[in-house]
Amino acid sequence: MVIRDRLVGSLLPFQTTIIDGVVPVSRVSVLFAAMATVMVLFSTQVRAEDADATGYKLLPGDLLSVSVWREEILDRELSVLPDGNITFPLAGRVNVAGLTTPQVEKVLSERLGQYLAEPVVTVSVSAVSGNKVYVVGKVTQPGAYIMTTPTTISQILSVVGAFDRFAELDEIKVLRGAGENAEYISFSYDDLVDGSNAKKATMLLEAGDVVIIP
Secondary structure, three states: OHHHHHHHHOOOOOEEEEEOOOOOOOOEEEEEOOOEEEEEOOOHHHHHHHHHHOOOOOOOOOEEEEEEOOOHHHOEEEEOOOOOEEEEOOOEEEEOOOOOHHHHHHHHHHHHOOOOOOOOEEEEEEEOOOOEEEEEEOEOOOEEEEEOOOOEHHHHHOOOOOEOOOOOHHHEEEEEOOHHHOEEEEEOHHHHHOOOOHHHHOOEOOOOOEEEEO
């Protein structure tokens, strides 16, 4: 845990980037954690819509817009709490972490159905902020990256900018987990780009992963 804290702490001030594939669309600078410069390379609204369409699984920190047809008094925006829950009128506490928006719609509809006749619930992602990975080390754009779709190690390396001339590209690592469950997954950049290690090149990153370029 200490190792992870030091690595992530080294990102301040850092860039937070919303990614979907590798093509930047727009940039908006905002204040982050009172110190960090946050750069959004995609419109949050567009990427949130993509999250709904691609089966994105919700994480703590994501912002949801919930509406109930003909029951406007229930409409509201909710942030997924650190424990993965939201609280909605009549439905109470609902654990939504790991669910897609259609799954949340189904759960809320079932609970509201105890009080309303055939409720029609619509849930959309207003802002994606929980699905972060971190890139540290000898690259031109280190920082926190928000994934709105499944993202591989190869894809993340394609958006972090140029490598420093002294970067040890045979020693790229992904730090996953924390404490006793922490593990390092090693990569060679050449293996990723020449296709000699397809399994690692297509390995999906997980929320909280730290990609280290020494």
